[in-house]
Amino acid sequence: MNLKQRNIDNLTSLWKLVNRRANAYVVGDIFDYGIVNYSDWPNRLWFINRPNQGDLDLVKKTISTATTKITVPYWDIDGNDYEPLLKKNGFEKVLEQVGMATDLTKGNFIPSEIDLNKVKDEGTALLWESLFEKAFNYKINHKLLLKSYGEIDYLIAYDKTSPVGTALMYCSGKEVVGIHSMGIIPEMRRKGYAERMMHSMLYEAVDKGYNYAVLQASAMGKGLYEKLGFEEQFLMRNYVLPQHV
Missing domain, CATH: 3.40.630.30 (Gcn5-related N-acetyltransferase (GNAT))
Structure with a gap:
């Protein structure tokens, strides 16, 4: 079992479920997102695949049309090396957390x-x-x-x-x-x-x-x-x- 991925999957599936019930979930090829205008959460946009500059341009366009704050998470795991791209495109870190698990x-x-x-x-x-x-x-x-x-x-x-x-x-x-x-x-x-x-x-x-x-x-x-x-x-x-x- 890839427990790191299961941790991330638990979190993203929680966002998906809440957004679906609020009729706010949007599925994409590169990223999924949900925008609930009357709540501060979930309001997340997360990548399905490693993004390129074109994908970030689309993300910025999506966020610019929202009327509430959208958070983009980055997971520091193998193969996820697009954090410099986020920073290059003007994204700023607002919170850091530690993914943890126990048997x-x-x-x-x-x-x-x-x-x-x-x-x-x-x-x-x-x-x-x-x-x-x-x-x-x-x-x-x-x-x-x-x-x-x-x-x-x-x-x-x-x-x-x-x-x-x-x-x-x-x-x-x-x-x-x-x-x-x-x-x-x-x-x-x-x-x-x-x-x-x-x-x-x-x-x-x-x-x-x-x-x-x-x-x-x-x-x-x-x-x-x-x-x-x-x-x-x-x-x-x-x-x-x-x-x-």
């Missing part, structure tokens, strides 16, 4: 007292949206959750009756589960909630028979994931055109 069959995960409740209606979707925006300072519109919660587990973490954060679990294939949008609201940070949430999610993934968990970590979260057995796979750099920041 769940080798872990020892203990469910915590944190309750992870799934979004199931408009009320819980609105709460998830609010918590996520507090944690990450950008918005995933609750309408996207209502269109896709049957296929994606949008989770609200509670300590007793107090909501403390969000997460998203998305399964691609029969072996791999992706963990995304895992964040704690500012007033609840530095209390161990993130680690307890991860234990509960990974325990659930093992219980459901998944062999691997994948994610994309920020610099702030990398240490926690390493503690839980995740290993670094690749760097993921996110680029935008400056006029669309």
